[in-house]
Amino acid sequence: MNIKVQNLTKKFNNYLAVNNINFTLEKSKTLGLLGPNGCGKTTSIGMMLGLITPSSGVVLIDNQNVDSTNRNDLLSRMNFASPYIELPKKLTVRQNLEVYGRLYGVKDLKNRITEISEDLNLNNFLNKNTGELSSGQKNRVSLAKSLINKPDILFLDEPTASLDPDIGDFVREYIETYKSKNKITILLASHNMKEVERLCDTIIMMKEGQIVDRGTCKDIISRHGRDNLEDTFLKIARSKNEMA
């Protein structure tokens, strides 16, 4: 599946959250969406997931409008993980995976839960309430939920935020392996520049609702005359708007 974002704009009253952005995310590629807080990343992801109605422009998933009557068919082949949204805390990990497996119409759900639990090391706390888990464990459960339906497109919003380096590395390693094994299309929003460099084929830099730069990490770093993506990010975030 691919994503085409065309002239996408979102205005909340008088505030322009996303200003006429355009990009294409090719099948099996990983695109990093970068930018300072409030630059429009979450709003853009919300529109791509069909949670927010654009003021103008369209999001096409495999050439179908995400807001069309096919929305549910498209959603069944997509998923999303973010540390800022949670799963019901009073349900066990297994129950949450079962509920979402059913909502996504996963076939042979029992085996899928076993498989993903083994992959993400969830077995030790599968029968524990989700609210009782550490942030590292919750994060892996959230990732398991987002992969329960074996999505063709995965949206990840800061997948390793607030994780210790060890678990953060485990998650990144897992995403990397999963991606190469399953040829999945990923849109990753992150503030961790090393993570972006490791996982993304191309990146988009956003600022004040607009795309201010795009390309591979290497290209962008050299274009801005910096040594690494972190410094490049800082330069772009602190400079005046430059349109891509």
Next chain:
Amino acid sequence: MRWHKIYGLSLRHIYLIRNSFPRILDLIYWPSVQVFLWGFISEFFTVSSSYYNNTVGVILTAAILYDFLFRSSISYNMMFLEEIWSRNFTNLFIAPIKISEIIAALTMTAIFRTLIGLVPAVLVAIPLFGVSIFKLGIPLIFLLIALYIFGITLGLLVTAGLLRFGPSFENIAWASLFFLAPLGCIYYPIEILPNALQIIAKGLPLVHIFEEMRNILINQTVNISEIIKSILISIIYFILGVVVFYVSYYGAKKKGTLINIGE
């Protein structure tokens, strides 16, 4: 509509209840307290009022039926609020479920929650006060249907408000039923209301339901047209509730509240 999705969403709430004994206790506790309170009041009126003379339990039956309405509406709201409190809202709305499937799942699960609370209360009233709502006979089923449809309609309207305005609408959820209770003529006949309010009250199904309940218990007759009227009015309100829910959903999508409602 796909049943496995409706079942999946219902399962989320069934697990929630099953995993928590305090939740079950809370569901049972309030209807039982109502039965005790209104049971004693009912006994007092039975011996002291000519209107209720020789008609044991009219008030208690009304209290139980009103509680059924109250519980079905609150159950509906609670299930939606649970999604907000657990910050699970975004996960739910990016899952491939139709709005009609969400409404269906909440409607079906609300009856489950309602019955957990009400069945013990109904059973307690029989030995304790000699009052059984089953004395209403077959019409009881239709009165409960009318009450349930109206209860979930109120729930639907409140959840539409939660969807559109966020958790700040929560207080309305708790107060919603008390707005209508005085006009519902639950414990008194409609003639008690001033003429102007009687006209408004007749537009609600509650008046027809509770008037018919009293008619059956006091006059021992069944007025089928009143029962049909109560169900039809409830269905009209339900359709209106569904429309309002859809409007709120699209409004929330435009406003962007679906992605950060729990925050």
